[in-house]
Amino acid sequence: MNTVTRPRILVVGAGFAGVGCVRRLERRLAADEADLTLVTPSSYQLYLPLLPQVASGVLTPxxxxxxxxxSRKYRTRIIPGGAIGVDLASKVCVIRTITDEIVNEPYDYIVLAPGSITRTFDIPGLTDNAYGMKTLAEAAYIRDHVISQLDLADASQDPQERAARLQFVVVGGGYAGTETAACLQQLTHNAVKRYPRLDPALIRWHLIDIAPKLMPELGDKLGRDAQEILRRRGIEISLGVSIAKAGPEEVTFTDGRVVPTRTLIWTAGVVASPLIGTLGEKTVRGRLEVTPEMSLPGHDGVFALGDAAAVPDLAKKEEGAVCPPTAQHAMRQGKVVADNVIATLRNRPLRPYGHKDLGLVVDLGGRDAVSKPLGVELRGLPALVVARGYHWSALRTNVAKTRVMTNWLLNAVAGDDFVRTGFQARKPAKLKDFEYSDAYLTPEQLRAHVTGAEGQG
Structure with a gap:
């Protein structure tokens, strides 16, 4: 009896790019046309731009x-784990499951959307003492940590310890760092009213970045507006400055200043997932070089997109321009890649990715925001309406939209109770504990592993 094997499509990563691709494949492929598999540690898509609002307690995790x-058409098999290597020659993806089991997953077509990890540098003490803001667990932990600093400062009899616990340092003047500093400053500003023994003047937030401008993509005017808003709220902004050394109780800036603090939050950019390094293919600034159709040259059925791929930006005229690693591009790339996978299956021509940037939105907490939709510069309440309206509309499910809108309304009316959950209080939550950057295989280890598995088979 003849058995017909359906093509196996493997999608790596459940960010904006990966989920956008899977959802389109589910809708446009017949159930008997292909088998779909998704590799992700968690069976959810994280709406990353709203993470600072989880850290500040405006939204629930x-x-x-x-x-x-x-999904109504949900039929994708989910493997709970992370891809740690891809052997393009054997068409095998090596996966480490959440129980640390190593499994080999064969495929006929693969879509690589593993995203990015926090970019760090060889700074003494950084990964041991800094917190990140890339995952849901980190955001929940940071909220608990910041509130615990207020609790401990309130209980302390030592003026130096109290002052150190009430100083907070955020590194990174991009969107993530700026929104994190702004939202968490709002949290401490509102919370300190419940601590009559604490002097609000002792609470100091530092936002530093090695670049000469804050969020340069916004342009000079909106960038200055954002700085003005933050400085008015008491956030000390230092540009052209980074971290020279990080300790458990103090941070040394590159300009020589030493700031006593128990809170260092590192958001200084991202780099492509280390999975890309296992392929042994050409990269552009660490991102996999792909065609405008997001296919990998020389390898049929291999596609890459999102933060991990250097997708040519056809909307820009300059040679070598690539799409920035933003959610706006990742969501749209996911749909185009899905269409191109289907076109490959059906022997049809592929289409290149092209998308004009719709603008930028930055929610600074409270009623403060700056936005630049379609090139129109806004600040204050109009900018906030645009920022939250964009995020709300971009949420994929009606359930998520309802939860987020309810959270926003409840927070606006009732405020926050500043409660610590405590469920992660005894667990480490520094950068090194969340990135797992040492879990990936080298190309040599990958080949040896796959060859060994083939020999046993």
Missing amino acids: QSIALSLRR
Whole structure:
């Protein structure tokens, strides 16, 4: 009896790019046309741009964790784990499951959307003492940590310890760092009213970045407006400055200043997932070089997109321009890659990715925001309406939209109770504990592993 094997499509990563691709494949492929598999540690898509609002308590963690099992046409097999190597010659993806089991997953077509990890530098003490803002667990932990600093400062009899616990340092003047500093400053500003023994003047937030401008993509005027808003709220902004050394109780800036603090949050950019390094293919600034159709040259059925791929930006005239690693591009690239996978299956021509940037939105907490939709510069309430309207509309499910809108309304009316959950209080939560950057295989280890598995088979 003849058995017909359906093509196996493997998607790596459940960010904006990966989920956008999977959802389109589910809708446009017949059930008997291909088998779909998704590799992700968690069975949800994280709406990353709203993470600072989870850290500040405006939103609950569940509200921005969009279940992958809610789709009406859900039929994708989910492997709970992370890809640690891809052997393009053997068409095998090596996966480390959440129980640390190593499994080999064969494929016929693969879509690489593993995203990015926090970019760090060889700074003494950084990964041991800094917190990140890349995952849901980190955001929840940072909220607990910041509130605990207020609690401990309130209980302390030592003026120096109290002052150190009430100083907070955020490194990174991009969107993530600026929004994190702004939202968490709002949290401490509102919370200190519940601590009559604490002097609000002792609470100091530092936002530093090695670049000469804050969020340069906004342009000079809106960038200055954002700085003005933050400085008015008491956030000390230092540009052209970074971290020279990080310790458990103090941070040394590159300009020589030493700031006593128990809170260092590192958001100084991202780099492509180390998975890309296992392929042994050409990269552009660490991102996999792909065609405008997001296919990997020389390898049929291999596609890459999102933060991990250097997708040519056809909307820009300059040679070598690539799409920035933003959610706006990743969501749209996911749909185009899905269409190109289907076109490959059906022997049809592929189409290149092209998208004009719709603008930028930055929510600074409270009623403060700056936005630049379609080139129109806004600040204050109009900018806030645009920022939240964009995020709300971009949420993939109606359940998520309802939860987020409810959270926003409840926070606006009732405020925050500043409660610590405490569920992660005894667990480490520094950068080194969340990135798992040492889990990936080298190309040599990958080949040896796959060859060994083939020999046993």
